[in-house]
Amino acid sequence: MNNILGESKSIEDQCLHFKIGAIPVSLQSELPEVLEDFAGIYREYRVHLPAPQQTIRMEVRSVRRPLLRRRRYRIYGDGEEIGAERQREEVFPFLEFGINSRVITTRCDYLQIHAATMVRCGKGFIFAGGSGYGKSTLAAGLLSLGWRYLSDEFALIDPATLYAHPFPKAVCVKAGAFDIIQRLGLPFARRRVYVKGMKGRVGYINPCDVGPNTVAGPTAIRFIVFPKYTEGGRPRLYPISRARALIDLTGCALNRHVYGDRAPAILAEVVRGAECFRLEAGPIDDTCKLIESLLSEPQEGAAQSEPTAKAKTCDTPASKPQHRSVSSSRRNFLRRTAKLAYVAPVVLALKPQQAFAAGSGVQSCYPGGHACPGLEPCCGELACNDGVCTNPCVEAGGLCFTDSDCCSADCDLGVCK
Amino acid sequence: MTLLKQQENGTGMRALATPPSWTDAEIPMPLRRNEVRDYRIDGESVLFDPRSHKMYLLNQTALAVFRCCDGQTTMREVAESLTKTYRVVFETALDHVEQLVALFAASQLLDLGTDS
Numbered sequence: 001m002n003n004i005l006g007e008s009k010s011i012e013d014q015c016l017h018f019k020i021g022a023i024p025v026s027l028q029s030e031l032p033e034v035l036e037d038f039a040g041i042y043r044e045y046r047v048h049l050p051a052p053q054q055t056i057r058m059e060v061r062s063v064r065r066p067l068l069r070r071r072r073y074r075i076y077g078d079g080e081e082i083g084a085e086r087q088r089e090e091v092f093p094f095l096e097f098g099i100n101s102r103v104i105t106t107r108c109d110y111l112q113i114h115a116a117t118m119v120r121c122g123k124g125f126i127f128a129g130g131s132g133y134g135k136s137t138l139a140a141g142l143l144s145l146g147w148r149y150l151s152d153e154f155a156l157i158d159p160a161t162l163y164a165h166p167f168p169k170a171v172c173v174k175a176g177a178f179d180i181i182q183r184l185g186l187p188f189a190r191r192r193v194y195v196k197g198m199k200g201r202v203g204y205i206n207p208c209d210v211g212p213n214t215v216a217g218p219t220a221i222r223f224i225v226f227p228k229y230t231e232g233g234r235p236r237l238y239p240i241s242r243a244r245a246l247i248d249l250t251g252c253a254l255n256r257h258v259y260g261d262r263a264p265a266i267l268a269e270v271v272r273g274a275e276c277f278r279l280e281a282g283p284i285d286d287t288c289k290l291i292e293s294l295l296s297e298p299q300e301g302a303a304q305s306e307p308t309a310k311a312k313t314c315d316t317p318a319s320k321p322q323h324r325s326v327s328s329s330r331r332n333f334l335r336r337t338a339k340l341a342y343v344a345p346v347v348l349a350l351k352p353q354q355a356f357a358a359g360s361g362v363q364s365c366y367p368g369g370h371a372c373p374g375l376e377p378c379c380g381e382l383a384c385n386d387g388v389c390t391n392p393c394v395e396a397g398g399l400c401f402t403d404s405d406c407c408s409a410d411c412d413l414g415v416c417k
Numbered sequence: 418m419t420l421l422k423q424q425e426n427g428t429g430m431r432a433l434a435t436p437p438s439w440t441d442a443e444i445p446m447p448l449r450r451n452e453v454r455d456y457r458i459d460g461e462s463v464l465f466d467p468r469s470h471k472m473y474l475l476n477q478t479a480l481a482v483f484r485c486c487d488g489q490t491t492m493r494e495v496a497e498s499l500t501k502t503y504r505v506v507f508e509t510a511l512d513h514v515e516q517l518v519a520l521f522a523a524s525q526l527l528d529l530g531t532d533s
Contacts, residue, residue, distance in 0.1 A: 241458070241459060242461075243458045243459065244474060247463055247472045247474060250465075260467060261454050264463065265454070268463070341503070342478070343503075345476060347473055347520055
């Protein structure tokens with residue numbers, strides 16, 4: 001009897017092989033529809049023979065218990081049980097999850113960032129953050145605008161080249177974004193909706209269904225964006241310092257424990273080659289346009305608050321203003337010959353959070369002097385006053401750094417008058 | 418030094434509530450811990466402590482002071498060098514240096530010889 005894939009082996013005997021980007025995956029399943037869905041979604045990556053090494057071997061086994069009304073399934077990755085027993089409609093999402101978890105465990109040849117990775121005009125964009133930060137919806141929105149795709153869940157960074165490598169798994173979209181996906185005209189893979197435990201209903205978008213040549217090859221990272229979705233908010237982009245981005249990006253590194261102190265060293269090189277932003281994501285159309293506008297803006301220190309730019313075409317490379325005014329030359333001369341303005345020392349202590357843990361993500365706070373849009377807190381005792389993180393003023397007799405620390409605006413030898 | 422002694426006694430950053438003493442400026446800066454990594458980017462610096470896995474974002478001034486934690490340079494010398502580079506009076510600079518040293522010590526970025 002032929003099986004669902006028109007081949008003569010029984011399902012139990014059948015093992016399908018894939019090479020998804022750089023990751024070889026083999027799959028056996030006692031649930032035929034999972035094989036069918038996986039083979040359908042990843043048809044572009046099917047291979048006939050397993051890779052000689054580093055193959056992630058996934059298996060779905062049926063759990064036979066006479067008292068259970070509905071049959072349950074267990075998922076195994078490289079022989080290890082992954083998670084609890086699942087119902088039929090939960091198997092595919094948790095199989096995907098299982099593959100991701102095996103990649104984190106086994107593929108230490110890449111520094112893995114919890115991020116969606118997209119490419120436009122040959123420039124790699126990392127959208128880094130934990131679950132629920134809107135990475136997948138953003139990736140879907142950018143796909144609909146013709147951006148090329150590297151990954152939804154991981155940025156796989158080669159420590160030698162610092163290039164992001166493709167891991168073109170299907171984009172997993174939660175039920176809350178289904179209407180957005182429909183409005184964008186993106187097709188759900190297999191026209192199916194699954195259930196992913198507590199996250200509820202999910203659907204998948206296969207980038208290969210969106211258009212030809214959608215998946216990009218290894219790409220240099222030129223933009224690092226930390227998105228966060230705000231319902232009903234207007235999209236905004238804030239430039240952040242590369243040093244700050246390094247800390248946040250390290251917090252999103254899923255296998256940084258493997259790399260130890262090499263992880264921040266590698267990521268320091270990545271951020272040095274990129275412009276870094278924090279994004280308050282709003283309506284998907286405006287948000288995507290705002291991100292596209294980065295390609296047409298002078299990048300250094302660019303602050304963009306309005307989604308005004310038109311869709312970017314790669315034929316018109318971004319140009320930076322070349323002229324230097326006389327006054328700026330004079331300013332530079334003065335900088336060389338005069339003392340620098342003193343800025344009180346700031347030390348911001350941060351512990352990178354494990355981005356893959358449930359409910360966590362990029363944990364951050366704004367340091368003194370930074371704009372505080374209200375989404376994230378100012379650090380420590382700083383308060384958001386008129387949109388800027390500032391110290392609450394110190395009463396007379398209290399300790400101060402500068403005059404502005406004191407309510408009296410008079411800081412004398414470290415004590416407010 | 419007052420701040421560091423209080424630090425070692427486990428009072429943490431509450432030591433900063435005491436206005437710094439000006440008499441300890443001749444004390445050498447403590448030595449920074451060797452294994453703390455320092456990534457300098459655009460004038461800021463990120464310190465990574467592989468022991469605690471904590472990271473610290475230092476602005477230019479804080480970095481200048483951290484780099485002087487060599488066990489030899491005195492606080493007075495560090496403060497004086499700040500006054501030569503920046504428009505800041507000596508007393509303010511020394512105040513900041515002392516507070517930063519206390520902060521670095523509380524963050525265990527310095528080798529205070531207390532580790533076994």
